[in-house]
Amino acid sequence: MNPTAQTLPEKAWDLFKRLWSSVEFKLVLAWLFVVIATALLDSNHTYWNDPRGSSELIIRRTVLLGFFALGSAIIIISGGIDLSSGSVIALSATVFGSLLILLDPNGFRDGHLSRLAVVLAMGGTITVGAMIGTLHAWLITRIGLPPFIATLATLVGLRSFGRGLTPTVTTGGKSQIDFPDKLLRDALKDVTTMSIVFIVFAILLWFLMSRTVTGRHLHAMGGNEQAAKLSGIRTDRLKWLAYVLGAVSASIVGMISFADDGSAKPDIMARGYELNAIAASVIGGCSLQGGVGTIPGTILGCLFLRTVIDAVSKVVGSGADVYEGMIVGIVVVLAVTFSQRGQKAIVNRYFNNAIGWSIIPVLSILAGLLMLLFFGKQTWYTPAHAIVAGLVVGGLLVARGVWETMSEKKS
Amino acid sequence: MAETDAANTDAANTDAANTDAANTDAIDSTDSIVSMRGIGKRFAAVKALDDVSFDVKPGELIAICGENGAGKSTLMKILSGVITDYDGTLAIDGKHVRFAGTRGAEEAGISIIHQELNLVEQLSVAANVFLGREKRTAFLFRDDRAMQREAGALLSQLECSVSPSELAGTLRVGDQQLVEIAKALSLNSRILVMDEPTSALTESEVARLVRVIAKLRERGTTILYISHKMDEVFHLSNRIVVLRDGRFIAQLNTPETNAREITHLMVGREIESLDLGEKQSRGKRLMSVRKLSLPWPGHARGYRLKDISFDLYQGEVLGIAGLMGAGRTELLECLFGAAPIVPSGQIHIEDRPIRPRHPSEALAAGMALVTEDRKRLGIFAAMNVGPNITLCELASMRRGLAVNGRLERSAAISMVDKLQIKAAGLQAAITSLSGGNQQKCIIGRWLLTKPKILLLDDPTRGVDVGAKAELYRIIRQLCAEGLGVIVTSSEMPEILTLSDRIMVLSEGRQTALFSREEATQEKILEAATMSNHAMF
Numbered sequence: 001m002n003p004t005a006q007t008l009p010e011k012a013w014d015l016f017k018r019l020w021s022s023v024e025f026k027l028v029l030a031w032l033f034v035v036i037a038t039a040l041l042d043s044n045h046t047y048w049n050d051p052r053g054s055s056e057l058i059i060r061r062t063v064l065l066g067f068f069a070l071g072s073a074i075i076i077i078s079g080g081i082d083l084s085s086g087s088v089i090a091l092s093a094t095v096f097g098s099l100l101i102l103l104d105p106n107g108f109r110d111g112h113l114s115r116l117a118v119v120l121a122m123g124g125t126i127t128v129g130a131m132i133g134t135l136h137a138w139l140i141t142r143i144g145l146p147p148f149i150a151t152l153a154t155l156v157g158l159r160s161f162g163r164g165l166t167p168t169v170t171t172g173g174k175s176q177i178d179f180p181d182k183l184l185r186d187a188l189k190d191v192t193t194m195s196i197v198f199i200v201f202a203i204l205l206w207f208l209m210s211r212t213v214t215g216r217h218l219h220a221m222g223g224n225e226q227a228a229k230l231s232g233i234r235t236d237r238l239k240w241l242a243y244v245l246g247a248v249s250a251s252i253v254g255m256i257s258f259a260d261d262g263s264a265k266p267d268i269m270a271r272g273y274e275l276n277a278i279a280a281s282v283i284g285g286c287s288l289q290g291g292v293g294t295i296p297g298t299i300l301g302c303l304f305l306r307t308v309i310d311a312v313s314k315v316v317g318s319g320a321d322v323y324e325g326m327i328v329g330i331v332v333v334l335a336v337t338f339s340q341r342g343q344k345a346i347v348n349r350y351f352n353n354a355i356g357w358s359i360i361p362v363l364s365i366l367a368g369l370l371m372l373l374f375f376g377k378q379t380w381y382t383p384a385h386a387i388v389a390g391l392v393v394g395g396l397l398v399a400r401g402v403w404e405t406m407s408e409k410k411s
Numbered sequence: 412m413a414e415t416d417a418a419n420t421d422a423a424n425t426d427a428a429n430t431d432a433a434n435t436d437a438i439d440s441t442d443s444i445v446s447m448r449g450i451g452k453r454f455a456a457v458k459a460l461d462d463v464s465f466d467v468k469p470g471e472l473i474a475i476c477g478e479n480g481a482g483k484s485t486l487m488k489i490l491s492g493v494i495t496d497y498d499g500t501l502a503i504d505g506k507h508v509r510f511a512g513t514r515g516a517e518e519a520g521i522s523i524i525h526q527e528l529n530l531v532e533q534l535s536v537a538a539n540v541f542l543g544r545e546k547r548t549a550f551l552f553r554d555d556r557a558m559q560r561e562a563g564a565l566l567s568q569l570e571c572s573v574s575p576s577e578l579a580g581t582l583r584v585g586d587q588q589l590v591e592i593a594k595a596l597s598l599n600s601r602i603l604v605m606d607e608p609t610s611a612l613t614e615s616e617v618a619r620l621v622r623v624i625a626k627l628r629e630r631g632t633t634i635l636y637i638s639h640k641m642d643e644v645f646h647l648s649n650r651i652v653v654l655r656d657g658r659f660i661a662q663l664n665t666p667e668t669n670a671r672e673i674t675h676l677m678v679g680r681e682i683e684s685l686d687l688g689e690k691q692s693r694g695k696r697l698m699s700v701r702k703l704s705l706p707w708p709g710h711a712r713g714y715r716l717k718d719i720s721f722d723l724y725q726g727e728v729l730g731i732a733g734l735m736g737a738g739r740t741e742l743l744e745c746l747f748g749a750a751p752i753v754p755s756g757q758i759h760i761e762d763r764p765i766r767p768r769h770p771s772e773a774l775a776a777g778m779a780l781v782t783e784d785r786k787r788l789g790i791f792a793a794m795n796v797g798p799n800i801t802l803c804e805l806a807s808m809r810r811g812l813a814v815n816g817r818l819e820r821s822a823a824i825s826m827v828d829k830l831q832i833k834a835a836g837l838q839a840a841i842t843s844l845s846g847g848n849q850q851k852c853i854i855g856r857w858l859l860t861k862p863k864i865l866l867l868d869d870p871t872r873g874v875d876v877g878a879k880a881e882l883y884r885i886i887r888q889l890c891a892e893g894l895g896v897i898v899t900s901s902e903m904p905e906i907l908t909l910s911d912r913i914m915v916l917s918e919g920r921q922t923a924l925f926s927r928e929e930a931t932q933e934k935i936l937e938a939a940t941m942s943n944h945a946m947f
Contacts, residue, residue: 048764093423167733207812211812212812213805213809213814214429216814217802219793220794223793223794224787224790224792226788227788227789227790228791229770230770230788231802232774232803233769233771233776233858241868275913287793291791291792291794
């Protein structure tokens, strides 16, 4: 008998099992599934007819999310949380615009900014990001605020600050700053440039997190802060680094979004994005307990999240932003549920107590309503479809609950 | 009192013949309020309790004595329903019971006053007394007034002058304890378990507690009183049960025994005979500590450590003995720059003064600390064995900016070999290792930093016997290599086996410094139980 013929499938199975244990591999599979499903279900067949345009859209959104999601992920890995990224993005766009006005008022009016002004304004905006990160680190390490509170304060505070700043720098006290220079705008929002900058940024952070002493210490601090301190690690400095990276990455997104949107509107810009960043990190395998997570995982988390949002908008045929929040919510709940499930050896019981039974009608009604929302405009849709969908989901959940009750009795 | 004394004499007559645990099944337990038979409990690999049996008669005050780790608290947690998973049987009033939780024990009339008090600090005293059993008015509204009235009545019985509407968190520890006792009274508890109730009290609070205990006994309450303070035990109890290493050792009538005998029973085990080889002669002085004090704001005592002075020489082991709360861990934290407040006093390392404010400064000065609480302060559960070992010394394993995988691996393997760590590989999860091997990983982590002084805080806690001997051998070997080692331990034989000199702490003060030749278990225990102020 040939020994290799025996071991080869075993080897393949081992390899698969090893890969399956990594979040990254599961995310790639899930992503492929979503892409294929969308290609099949989309009635306009956008992925077939316009592969270039479709992928460009997804890459653009992924990159814009990815920048600050990576910053967020580093903070989460180090044991903290950053709720302020959306506001930092909005403020940074405003600061970038304001600095351009102040440094080159004539160029701003004519639409031809001097190169020096642009470079200085970018440097200034990134400095502002670093200052915000320093503020967070100070509030957390010296004042002793929980990260949640410190960054909640800047979440509401910085956006309001940006709104106050805008009318004082614009002529006529407008509440938004329009992007002045078309050439600069095209350069900044170009998907290729953006992607290259992102890849460089991501490689630097990956190197930091997985190859340097600092990265190891960040993981250690996130996993057990007291033990890290007792190991002689200067935890306060590491926290400073994490929060500065988080805020600076959001500042970069602020500048690009300024170009991408064509204007900086501090009141509505990037509102709620911080939760997308946290969601992408969690989907990508970061634990909110800290100490666990990777840079590639987070990037895949961003790609998966943006692809699902894009897929739903394609299939449903409405703007991506309408269902974005709902999808983020559902995907995060599912991702965390499944990652928890892997850790516990016991059978999970979701429905067989008072709270469990009472959630079944809630989920059934939700299923019916989603049917209506997603497919209400289709020609084949009738109210009966929504009712049937709700009943089917309800029936399945009741069956699960009954099974849980019976299996509990048995054990 | 006379009646209970008579009952106890009877009980003692039966018990005197039955100090052997194996025979206690023969005791007629019909008139016992509590009878325990063959109680055993394991925590992972460690046997906390092993086949403990004894009876308690109604109205008695039984003192449960034993060293740290003897199993006193575990046994009381089983009795009060905190621990529900154990071997053996428990009977209350002659009826078998197995509590599903503390609620079950409360219904059977058993309350426990934990060493760590269990009050909700943000709620009022009355709300704490009636927590989970809130009184209601006719319309199902919470009846705060009735609860405050009743709590006030209970507290005044206990000579406690706090108002029932005060927040529990603002009270002194002694008053908080009385709130817990009031809670027990409101439950109509017949059996009260008190776990080292005087450990955090001032003198006058102790005196008040003694009066409260007398009152409780007049009402017929049976009390199980955990303590290792001999003066209290002899003043309060009418019977003493001694536990050692999780086993029942003896029960004695208090008037018929003395502190010396109880102390002897508490420690009287044969020391594991370990040949640790030739003794290293001690070298030059590595560290000197003078008048080290650590304040304790807001505590009756005012200090965690007071005027500690000692020297440490190359190649010697300085053992630090003391009971729980004596300040052993605090002392090591002070030396290592990990104390919450910077201590006063002088520390010199090789005649250079240092004043570490952060562990990284102590590390730079050549110190290393292996912490007591391995799980909380030692291991990084999310990291594998390799990174857990190399964490402190990563900076020297770099090539350029990046950590060099080969250098890191060889450093980790050098420690795995030196300390004979048993792991499935450097990629194995640290949590998959046994306690002893986890501890070796942490020791390895610190040895990589090439320390001059190694501080070991109870290094064998939660480690099985075989691994203990191995750790002793490692500590000896490190001394031979020229390190100075300070080791604390809650186990007397360990201190005696390992140490060249033994410093004893009691309530934050240094009460003795013995050479190995003059030290005995009895002497150490005597110094460790020395009170700073006479209470009785």
